[in-house]
Amino acid sequence: MSPRTAAAVRDGDRSLRDHLVATAERLISERGMADLTVRAIARAAGVADGVLYNHFSDKDELLTEAWWAWVQDVERGLPALPVSGEGRLADGVRAHLEYGLAFHRAVVPALSGLLGRPEFLARIAAAHPPGEGWRDRLAAWLRAERDLGRVAASAPVDAIAAMMVGVCHETVLNHLLRGIPATPEPPSGVGPDELVKAVLPALTSPIA
Numbered sequence: 539m540s541p542r543t544a545a546a547v548r549d550g551d552r553s554l555r556d557h558l559v560a561t562a563e564r565l566i567s568e569r570g571m572a573d574l575t576v577r578a579i580a581r582a583a584g585v586a587d588g589v590l591y592n593h594f595s596d597k598d599e600l601l602t603e604a605w606w607a608w609v610q611d612v613e614r615g616l617p618a619l620p621v622s623g624e625g626r627l628a629d630g631v632r633a634h635l636e637y638g639l640a641f642h643r644a645v646v647p648a649l650s651g652l653l654g655r656p657e658f659l660a661r662i663a664a665a666h667p668p669g670e671g672w673r674d675r676l677a678a679w680l681r682a683e684r685d686l687g688r689v690a691a692s693a694p695v696d697a698i699a700a701m702m703v704g705v706c707h708e709t710v711l712n713h714l715l716r717g718i719p720a721t722p723e724p725p726s727g728v729g730p731d732e733l734v735k736a737v738l739p740a741l742t743s744p745i746a
Contacts, residue, residue, distance in 0.1 A: 554585070554589070554593065555593040555594075557583060558579065558583050558585070558589075558590060558593060558594075558600060559600065559603050559604050559607055560604075560607075561579060561582050561583040562574070562579050562600050562601060562603075562604035563604040563605075563607045563608045563611070564582070565578065565579060565582055566601070566604055566605060566608050566648055567608055567611075567648070570647060570648040570649070570650065570651055571601055571605065571648055571649065571651065571652060572650075572651025572652055573651065574597075574601065575597075576590055576597050579597070579600070598658055598661060601658075602661055602662050602665050603665075605648075605662055606662075606665060606666060608645075608648075609645060612641065612644045612645060613641065613672075616637055616640055616641060617633065617636075617637065619633060619634065619637055619675060619679070620633045620634065620679065622679055622682035622683055622686060623682070623683070623686050623688070627683065627688050627689070627738070627741065627742070628734050628738055630679070630683070631702075631733075631734050631737050631738065631741070632730050632731075632733075632734045634676050634679065634702065635702060635705070635706075635730045635733050635734070636730055637672065638672055638676070638702065638703060638705075638706040639705075639706050639709060639710075639730075641672055641706070642706040642707065642709070642710045643709075643710055646707075646710045646711065646714070647710070647714060650711075650714050672703075673699060673700075673703045676699045676702060676703070677695060677696055677699040680693075680695035680698060680699055680741070681695055683741075689741045689742065690741065690742055690743060690744045691744070692744050693740060693741050693742070694740070695741075698737060698740055698741060701737075702733070702737065705728065705733060709728075
């Protein structure tokens, strides 16, 4: 290990590999992923450019690991999601919508420059354990509420989950496509209160 490399990690307990992941994670949060280069990551980490390849097969492997580490950090900063069977159903729907909007505001801009790299986006998606994403947890919560009888047995919970996720995508993506960097808010008349009012009847009214 060179003196420069040693200086990057000697004041902490983490390995050089962990240091590179943490550095890339910080850069993703500050700049997104589209323009991150090996040189930029190495300089921010205080190591030589080639050091990255001693620990990762390529830059995309590092960025994939750093991305999910950052996503977990984002989620740790958000309010806890509701527990099935607790509280009012309306409050649970609202909590999920507010969580989803906050989550998408935080993470979608960092991915927006990668639309021309579908293979990398697929690699990122494949690295995520199934069932742990917010959409998966939302659908699981709705199913559990249905099993408890608080949601109608005929309610199309997967379709409702897709609609709720779609609102979050639309709010953020439409904002980005218009080139507006400020934190997006739902369009007028499509805030959490209005969305809860729209979703609840679909959850609680039997469908013939």
